[in-house]
Amino acid sequence: xxxxxxxxxxxxxxxxxxxxxxAALHLFEENKLRGSVHLYIGEEAIAASAISLLxxxxxxxxxxxxxxxxxxxxxDLKKAMAELMGKETGFCRGRGGSMHIADLDKGNxxxxxxxxxxxxxxxxxxxxxxxxxTDRVCVTFFGDGASNQxxxxxxxxLASVWKLPVIFVCExxxxxxxxxVKQSTSVxxxxxxxxxxxxxxxxxxxxxxxxxxxxxxxxxxxxxxGEGPTLIECKTYRWKGHWTGDPEVYRTREEVAAxxxxxxxxxxxxxxxxxxxxxxxxxxxxxxxxxxxxxxAVDFAINSPEPDPxxxxxxxxxxxxxxxxx
Amino acid sequence: xxxxxxxxxxxxxxxxxxxxxxxxxxxxxxxxEQGGIFGCTRGLLQEFGPERVRNTPISENTIVGAGVxxxxxxxxxxxxxxxxxxxxxxxxQILNQAAKVRYMFGGKAKVPLVVRGQQGIGRGNAGQHSQSxxxxxxxxxxxxxxxxxxxxxxxxxxxxxxxxxxPILFFxxxxxxTTKGDVPDDSEFMIPFGKASVVRSGTDVTxxxxxxxxxxxxxxxxxxxxxxxxxxxxxxxxxxxxxxxxIVQSVKKTGRxxxxxxxxxxxxxxxxxxxxxxxxxxxxxDAPPIRLGAKPCTLPFNLGLENAVVPQVADIVQxxxxxxxx
Numbered sequence: 325x326x327x328x329x330x331x332x333x334x335x336x337x338x339x340x341x342x343x344x345x346x347a348a349l350h351l352f353e354e355n356k357l358r359g360s361v362h363l364y365i366g367e368e369a370i371a372a373s374a375i376s377l378l379x380x381x382x383x384x385x386x387x388x389x390x391x392x393x394x395x396x397x398x399x400d401l402k403k404a405m406a407e408l409m410g411k412e413t414g415f416c417r418g419r420g421g422s423m424h425i426a427d428l429d430k431g432n433x434x435x436x437x438x439x440x441x442x443x444x445x446x447x448x449x450x451x452x453x454x455x456x457x458t459d460r461v462c463v464t465f466f467g468d469g470a471s472n473q474x475x476x477x478x479x480x481x482l483a484s485v486w487k488l489p490v491i492f493v494c495e496x497x498x499x500x501x502x503x504x505v506k507q508s509t510s511v512x513x514x515x516x517x518x519x520x521x522x523x524x525x526x527x528x529x530x531x532x533x534x535x536x537x538x539x540x541x542x543x544x545x546x547x548x549x550g551e552g553p554t555l556i557e558c559k560t561y562r563w564k565g566h567w568t569g570d571p572e573v574y575r576t577r578e579e580v581a582a583x584x585x586x587x588x589x590x591x592x593x594x595x596x597x598x599x600x601x602x603x604x605x606x607x608x609x610x611x612x613x614x615x616x617x618x619x620x621a622v623d624f625a626i627n628s629p630e631p632d633p634x635x636x637x638x639x640x641x642x643x644x645x646x647x648x649x650x
Numbered sequence: 651x652x653x654x655x656x657x658x659x660x661x662x663x664x665x666x667x668x669x670x671x672x673x674x675x676x677x678x679x680x681x682x683e684q685g686g687i688f689g690c691t692r693g694l695l696q697e698f699g700p701e702r703v704r705n706t707p708i709s710e711n712t713i714v715g716a717g718v719x720x721x722x723x724x725x726x727x728x729x730x731x732x733x734x735x736x737x738x739x740x741x742x743q744i745l746n747q748a749a750k751v752r753y754m755f756g757g758k759a760k761v762p763l764v765v766r767g768q769q770g771i772g773r774g775n776a777g778q779h780s781q782s783x784x785x786x787x788x789x790x791x792x793x794x795x796x797x798x799x800x801x802x803x804x805x806x807x808x809x810x811x812x813x814x815x816x817p818i819l820f821f822x823x824x825x826x827x828t829t830k831g832d833v834p835d836d837s838e839f840m841i842p843f844g845k846a847s848v849v850r851s852g853t854d855v856t857x858x859x860x861x862x863x864x865x866x867x868x869x870x871x872x873x874x875x876x877x878x879x880x881x882x883x884x885x886x887x888x889x890x891x892x893x894x895x896x897i898v899q900s901v902k903k904t905g906r907x908x909x910x911x912x913x914x915x916x917x918x919x920x921x922x923x924x925x926x927x928x929x930x931x932x933x934x935x936d937a938p939p940i941r942l943g944a945k946p947c948t949l950p951f952n953l954g955l956e957n958a959v960v961p962q963v964a965d966i967v968q969x970x971x972x973x974x975x976x
Contacts, residue, residue: 417756426755438746444712448719478712639757640791642815
């Protein structure tokens with residue numbers, strides 16, 4: 325049974341992600357934010373639940389739809405929003421943007437805009453943790469689309485052979501851009517593919533925090549105990565288009581509306597009230613706090629300096645101390 | 651000094667660096683019990699054990715990606731690709747991940763990764779196992795490229811590569827593995843990247859050549875001497891960073907430049923070097939630069955055909971004579 329503290333923390337994080345992204349969408353529509361913004365709205369329970377069980381020293385890798393993971397891992401809306409706006413104060417000094425949020429200090433090995441690109445990196449992160457003799461774990465998030473990349477299969481195989489502390493979290497939101505999963509994927513449940521690599525696989529309702537916590541707890545404990553990786557498929561739905569300009573010809577308004585009814589935040593909200601875990605006032609306080617945090621983050625980002633073009637060549641290479649190499 | 655083969659020099663540096671720094675480890679196909687198909691990791695398993703000498707599945711993209719992840723997480727992996735032709739299987743992890751992680755994440759990550767392996771002609775390995783692909787990687791900001799031609803250069807550059815905090819592609823040549831030369835016994839012997847070697851001094855023409863062709867260019871220089879032509883032979887040793895200063899200085903002296911490599915001539919390193927020489931020493935040139943490289947043709951199996959594709963000593967001699975209008 326999850327503690328009140330944990331559940332309220334998850335509730336807080338989910339609201340942060342939701343309001344942050346609504347603010348980002350608004351900024352995008354006002355042309356204050358460039359590039360592409362892939363919204364995680366509707367999928368918040370997955371990042372918030374999984375990462376609520378991690379330590380700062382545990383690793384994650386994330387995806388092009390990575391705001392949620394980055395926010396949950398770092399809890400720093402200011403740096404996240406500044407990065408979306410390309411500002412010097414962002415997580416990546418404006419070099420990465422929406423699709424490349426990373427925070428090495430908090431164990432975020434980075435969001436990856438190549439579908440499936442983060443899985444091998446997570447295997448390497450898990451390998452490093454194992455070789456250093458720690459009980460830390462690495463959680464790699466990816467979508468249903470990535471499960472058809474070679475890296476998915478290669479990475480799970482390698483993590484299984486080497487018994488690495490990697491938790492493979494597939495966020496199955498039903499579509500790879502416009503292509504429905506059943507047109508692209510050979511199995512109904514992507515977690516079935518775990519069998520082919522000799523590891524546990526489980527499919528879980530990605531909008532149900534309580535169910536997610538149970539599955540993640542088990543997988544993380546297995547990883548910490550050195551027993552190897554787990555594949556978890558979280559079935560969910562992306563409310564918004566693949567990106568902010570998506571014409572969404574591939575689905576009906578009714579389908580979207582049905583999933584909006586299954587809102588993971590509302591579901592946790594109702595659960596907390598029904599179970600008498602939290603009061604309406606407590607939850608409203610959290611929402612008010614988050615609204616304030618998001619407003620501050622937007623102000624911070626807007627008022628932050630642009631990167632100096634004279635620094636554009638910074639960090640192509642790491643300059644070596646002692647100058648053995650340039 | 652000890653006389654060592656090129657392969658021994660590599661093996662010894664790997665062992666010395668693994669002794670020096672526990673973060674250094676090696677992984678790749680057939681590198682443990684087998685010691686690598688060219689013997690460059692022979693004996694490492696016995697000394698360092700299976701945690702640090704890891705046989706991998708045949709999953710090049712994920713092997714390199716695991717290297718990227720482990721390096722980002724504080725290890726210093728040395729990944730062996732059995733043939734550098736297989737780097738193309740790992741291109742996403744090399745060019746979209748290893749090269750970009752540091753820059754995209756605002757300079758907060760280090761990726762001390764070495765990807766090493768052999769390439770080139772000489773063993774009748776045909777189209778998919780005889781290519782010279784180093785030039786391709788000069789076009790990817792964030793990757794350093796080493797091309798050692800001698801046992802001493804292999805040793806000194808590999809040690810520098812392992813201690814460098816940047817991702818490095820280290821191109822060995824299969825036909826050089828059994829060549830012998832003096833190698834300093836000093837376990838701190840390092841050759842800085844971006845420092846060309848003037849292999850032979852001369853006054854009439856500058857020949858720039860690397861890997862197997864550094865030696866072939868020397869043979870051509872001997873032939874040229876018989877014709878009364880004094881050739882200076884320069885081996886850049888690393889292509890990124892590239893020591894144009896040494897080359898330009900030489901061109902200002904000789905007034906002529908011929909570049910030669912085994913890699914395809916079109917868009918090869920020689921093209922970049924020749925044009926940079928024109929840009930930087932135009933007023934000193936007495937003749938247009940001449941570029942020699944493999945014909946735009948798949949490397950054929952048959953020895954006579956293979957020789958017909960790559961430049962021969964006579965081709966270099968002829969190019970120099972053309973440059974001198976003789």
